[in-house]
Amino acid sequence: MASNESWLSFPDAPRIVHPPPGPKSRALLESQRQLETTAIGYPHYFPIAPKVARGATIEDVDGNRFIDWVSGISVLNLGHRHPKLDAALRAQADGIWHALELPTEARIRFLKTLQEALPGAMRGHARIFFTVTGGDAVETAVEIADHAKGRRGTVAFSGAYHGMHGGAASLTSGRRYRASNSFAGGHVVRVPYPDPYRPVLGADEGAAGTIAYLEHLVNDPHSGIDPVSSVLVEPILGEGGYVVPPDDFLPALREFCDRHDLLLIADEVQTGLGRTGRMWGVDDARVTPDLICIAKSIGGRLPLSVVAYRDGVVPELPRGFHLGTFRANPLALAVGAEAVKLLGDEELLARTRHRGARTIERFRAIGERHPALGDVRGRGFMIGAEFVHDRASRRPWGERAQAMRAALLARGVLMHTAGAWDQVLRFMAPLVIEDELLERGLGAFEEALESLDATPEPARSGGPSRRGPRPTELRRPVEHAVPVPGVPPVPGPTLDERAATGRRRG
Numbered sequence: 001m002a003s004n005e006s007w008l009s010f011p012d013a014p015r016i017v018h019p020p021p022g023p024k025s026r027a028l029l030e031s032q033r034q035l036e037t038t039a040i041g042y043p044h045y046f047p048i049a050p051k052v053a054r055g056a057t058i059e060d061v062d063g064n065r066f067i068d069w070v071s072g073i074s075v076l077n078l079g080h081r082h083p084k085l086d087a088a089l090r091a092q093a094d095g096i097w098h099a100l101e102l103p104t105e106a107r108i109r110f111l112k113t114l115q116e117a118l119p120g121a122m123r124g125h126a127r128i129f130f131t132v133t134g135g136d137a138v139e140t141a142v143e144i145a146d147h148a149k150g151r152r153g154t155v156a157f158s159g160a161y162h163g164m165h166g167g168a169a170s171l172t173s174g175r176r177y178r179a180s181n182s183f184a185g186g187h188v189v190r191v192p193y194p195d196p197y198r199p200v201l202g203a204d205e206g207a208a209g210t211i212a213y214l215e216h217l218v219n220d221p222h223s224g225i226d227p228v229s230s231v232l233v234e235p236i237l238g239e240g241g242y243v244v245p246p247d248d249f250l251p252a253l254r255e256f257c258d259r260h261d262l263l264l265i266a267d268e269v270q271t272g273l274g275r276t277g278r279m280w281g282v283d284d285a286r287v288t289p290d291l292i293c294i295a296k297s298i299g300g301r302l303p304l305s306v307v308a309y310r311d312g313v314v315p316e317l318p319r320g321f322h323l324g325t326f327r328a329n330p331l332a333l334a335v336g337a338e339a340v341k342l343l344g345d346e347e348l349l350a351r352t353r354h355r356g357a358r359t360i361e362r363f364r365a366i367g368e369r370h371p372a373l374g375d376v377r378g379r380g381f382m383i384g385a386e387f388v389h390d391r392a393s394r395r396p397w398g399e400r401a402q403a404m405r406a407a408l409l410a411r412g413v414l415m416h417t418a419g420a421w422d423q424v425l426r427f428m429a430p431l432v433i434e435d436e437l438l439e440r441g442l443g444a445f446e447e448a449l450e451s452l453d454a455t456p457e458p459a460r461s462g463g464p465s466r467r468g469p470r471p472t473e474l475r476r477p478v479e480h481a482v483p484v485p486g487v488p489p490v491p492g493p494t495l496d497e498r499a500a501t502g503r504r505r506g
């Protein structure tokens, strides 16, 4: 092992001293079960009680140390306890903690830092609107677009996840989330996201099928849609399974929006701030959106989100256009300004691109030895490993991805699932993870795969489907959680609920 004095992480991870969940974790999980709503999901996927964390590692109350490839769903792009973020927090903690919308020094520093980090033509030429969560930012962005265009409604993609706030939930594709949304959001036109592995509108034509379909929707007076104000897109599908669209997709979408006087809203909540090895997910395509939604890592681990919109595309917004007591919390702004500065560092971004490409190759090489790994794709540290029953049919194998999550946890690596059938394991380590921990995690990944390969798949009948499970398959319950001794399992959703909803988190 190289000298690890400079490591941010615990150097001995993964370290399992009490197979998770250990006794202390079990006690806390049980208390949580008694006190908290059954609606929580993560304790079922990762039944551990965290105590401290450093860099890309977490120690639980039983002394187990895990390699963290979840990053709080991309909140921790700079890892846990980055010393510069901790210092910014301590400095602001001696100042003001809550200031409504009044201009603190932290607020102005944050605004200036973010302005200089925005994508393309937006840089230095935008207005910033503070919100608190990713969903809040998306909802606000759509409302701003509606206001700007004097029309109500947006185009959103299947597989999209945009949050659980009222309007944002109606843009989210999962049925269950939309069903629990008592606030009827704007009118939403749903279009298939171009997925090279599971194409719906044309396999080999890049984005052409999607754009042709969009043209039909807006040009044909009988297409059945009312005029919309905007197109809302994730540059890479996040919760939908880390789907990287064809290279021509975002530029074609930009042109489409320009042709039809629509505003392009980029939801960079998961792709933004270095995750893809560029500051923004749109950067690779050299596309500037009209509005951008930013959250997760922007508060340097504290809740903060923003919408930024290009100068000139939105008329002056009326005072109080969209409100929220906790917007622009000064602590989050102070730490967030430092986070934006650190994440925009070209050296860190180049390193993320380089190590991300190498990690994709490593996953692919592992896949050559394990046919259940049907597809590996991604950019930077946003990598999806999709599990299938067999490569010819591409029939999604959610149970295998979920079993992998459990097998990895037992080996001290945290890795979460995504995708409509929960069939994709996603690599989203903090960008600051040490190379050696990356290697140890990959070793654990292959070991976990080998252990599961040794377990035969239950026999099943019938032919495969490229697009997803067949109806009979949808009724089987999902094996999604590591059993916690002494803690009664919360009944897992069935696959038809999953397929209907795509279980989400965020």
Ligand SMILES: Cc1ncc(COP(=O)(O)O)c(C=O)c1O
Pocket: 073, 133, 134, 135, 136, 138, 161, 162, 163, 164, 234, 238, 239, 267, 268, 269, 270, 271, 295, 296, 505, 506
């Ligand atoms: C792309 C995207 N948009 C919006 C959200 C919602 O963010 P939040 O959970 O902060 O509301 C998420 C959450 O994962 C996301 O991935």
